Amino acid sequence: NNIAVVIPAAGSGRRMQSTIPKQYLTIKNKTVLEHTVQLLADIEQVTKIILVVSAQDSYIAQYQHHFPEKVTIVTGGQERVNSVLAGLHALNANEHNWVMVHDAARPCVLKSDILKLIDTCIGNQEGGILATPVRDTMKREQPQNDTLIPVVGKTEDRSGLWHALTPQMFMTNQLITAIEHGLLENKLITDEASAIELLQLPVRLIEADESNIKITRKSDLALAEFFLNRAI
Numbered sequence: 001n002n003i004a005v006v007i008p009a010a011g012s013g014r015r016m017q018s019t020i021p022k023q024y025l026t027i028k029n030k031t032v033l034e035h036t037v038q039l040l041a042d043i044e045q046v047t048k049i050i051l052v053v054s055a056q057d058s059y060i061a062q063y064q065h066h067f068p069e070k071v072t073i074v075t076g077g078q079e080r081v082n083s084v085l086a087g088l089h090a091l092n093a094n095e096h097n098w099v100m101v102h103d104a105a106r107p108c109v110l111k112s113d114i115l116k117l118i119d120t121c122i123g124n125q126e127g128g129i130l131a132t133p134v135r136d137t138m139k140r141e142q143p144q145n146d147t148l149i150p151v152v153g154k155t156e157d158r159s160g161l162w163h164a165l166t167p168q169m170f171m172t173n174q175l176i177t178a179i180e181h182g183l184l185e186n187k188l189i190t191d192e193a194s195a196i197e198l199l200q201l202p203v204r205l206i207e208a209d210e211s212n213i214k215i216t217r218k219s220d221l222a223l224a225e226f227f228l229n230r231a232i
């Protein structure tokens with residue numbers, strides 16, 4: 001199998017409130033981005049990695065020479081979906097008919113979970129995503145209420161609700177078509193699966209270890225370090 005990977009890393013990390021974008025913060029002597037690239041490069045079936053960075057990125061130059069040969073760097077866009085599409089367009093879909101999209105901000109994903117995702121998608125010839133079941137009771141707020149503090153409208157049934165993580169794996173041509181279609185129709189595309197769902201194509205949920213956090217806020221750095229220190 002020749003699987004490609006697109007790593008969107010063109011965000012500014014606004015919620016991290018750090019001067020350095022979060023993908024360039026250091027954990028255990030390596031940047032978050034280096035951890036993520038290394039992790040995916042270590043998977044033998046992955047023969048191409050498209051790393052998507054911002055046009056304003058002034059950090060990538062000091063790291064790119066140390067990346068494995070299979071890494072190619074391209075420029076991203078305004079929203080995550082635009083960055084992912086830019087990465088997909090850099091692929092030759094005949095050479096790489098399957099692609100995994102994985103956030104730069106998720107350096108703690110287990111290799112065993114990625115292998116499980118690959119096996120499931122190729123085994124069933126269907127797309128899939130890593131996901132974890134929701135653990136808290138979920139409240140939907142009342143749509144319109146004029147109070148300062150939101151009011152509960154209803155409780156959603158938690159059973160059957162999942163958190164969508166990455167990697168998300170699809171057939172390359174299908175994912176490009178789905179995203180382009182979604183953008184044209186002005187749909188909200190917050191992950192790859194949401195674009196595929198618009199075409200009513202199946203997406204398998206592959207349960208992942210809870211260590212696969214997206215580094216978002218300051219406290220996530222300590223948590224990520226803890227997970228990266230775990231020997232599994």
Ligand code: CTP
Pocket residue numbers: 007008009010011012013014015016023052076077078079080081083084103104105106214215216
């Ligand atoms: N990303 C991207 N292009 C964008 C926005 C985000 O490639 N225009 C990437 C981020 O670099 C990150 C991943 O998509 O690896 C997930 O996005 P998120 O966690 O939201 O990162 P940021 O957008 O950088 O953070 P924030 O939303 O707090 O600004």
Ligand code: MG
Pocket residue numbers: 011
């Ligand atoms: Mg964001």
